Amino acid sequence: MHASLRARSHVWNADTVTTPPPGLPPPGLRERKKQATREALREAALRLAVERGPEQVRVEDIAEAAGVSPRTYNNYFASREQAIVSAVTADREARIAAAVAARPAGVRLADAVTEAAVEQYTNTSEREHQALLLITTQTALRDAFLDTTAGIEPPLTAVIAERLGDAGAHTARVLAASVAAAIRIALEGWLRPAGNAEAAGSFGAGGLVVPSGSLPDQLRAALAPLAPAFDAAERRTQP
């Protein structure tokens, strides 16, 4: 059944250490240390991966560099790849949701989502771009990065549900998942240039794929087909 498209790829978030939804009381020392550890691991993982090749970094090294035990390391990250990728991902999931919520209630929901996504993926900081190059070099990292999109679903579901009202809660879930899938496709197409020919799966006819434009273009193109669904959903709540 098809080639090894998408091999092993631990989907996001297998950590034991839970981070509760931002509580109103001051975070408390406990939370702050947790986040500090998390960032220390992220940082160490990325730094080591850049210094030596990503292949030459064992979890033991990351843990040591961050000053924790290896066992603790994987209370935070389910795989070596996650640790590295999370450094460039940070909390983009939450930022996208926030960006959608920030748009005035007047605009089309489809546009709000699309622009929010484009916006959050084009903020290409300096180190982030450097790390992206690193990611493209290794399939495992590439996959881990793509799996990041799954994390967008829950917060996006929340904001969409907010706009659609309680009646559309179910619809919101499906739309959010579709958006996540579309974004994944856009990212796939974007960082394809690394010459693998057997990309699009193995089905008969049209072997032509768009020659991969810029990321914003890819995102808009991938999200466009979903716009009618958003419009219909919106229309159903505000006739």
Place this chain on the structure above:
Amino acid sequence: MHASLRARSHVWNADTVTTPPPGLPPPGLRERKKQATREALREAALRLAVERGPEQVRVEDIAEAAGVSPRTYNNYFASREQAIVSAVTADREARIAAAVAARPAGVRLADAVTEAAVEQYTNTSEREHQALLLITTQTALRDAFLDTTAGIEPPLTAVIAERLGDAGAHTARVLAASVAAAIRIALEGWLRPAGNAEAAGSFGAGGLVVPSGSLPDQLRAALAPLAPAFDAAERRTQP
């Protein structure tokens, strides 16, 4: 960031042993033995999982029961869970695509897809239902089963692309991925009853989720929001 929703879950298809798209020449001895081995492993995995608990089955046991080395086992399956789940899944991916292609060209594409999905998931054979009960007992199996939906995407992309023409190749990909996501959601909702309360993720408002109807209902409900997107895509090719 959220609880451990969707922990480790090796996405489908990490096998080394490739199965080329069905060639026209007679399969040849090589292919037949490969499929035989695959089925022997599937069968052994399921049988052992049913006899003792799924937890009490090591890879070594499965391999031995199938008469191959443990190393060969994971040339076919990337995880223990895949082997077990694949016994109930068989090639449902291809069947769904075929079912879509089978529908007359006159019907709405959205309907064709929905009905094809419902049809292929309601053929609950005897042993299959038994195995589904087994799956619900263990989170790892549940996740592996849900990840099966990812495999629907490639063949579904092909048939949808066929109906939309080459212009809609890109759209087809996004729609297929959305359908896969929707089906996943439907399945999630369906085999939820196993009392876990922290299901829907952790976002503020509406904690009400539909009390999970039958599988066909869940599927139709999950796919309905995508219908407008299909209609629009179809309209664009045949005005």
Place this chain on the structure above:
DNA sequence: CAGGAAAAGTGCGTGCACGCAAGTTTGCGT
């Protein structure tokens, strides 16, 4: 300001995924 419970960190052991480098079988051309 205790004291005790909850949560995070740690050491250890087990089974597993997977790369590598033979060995073995199958298929095909001459």
Place this chain on the structure above:
DNA sequence: ACGCAAACTTGCGTGCACGCACTTTTCCTG
């Protein structure tokens, strides 16, 4: 029929994910 090349199998070694039981840290409540 022969033999070569490609494909599959296998043994071995390595690093890793993760459960369990235990220690340490943080937080809350009387």
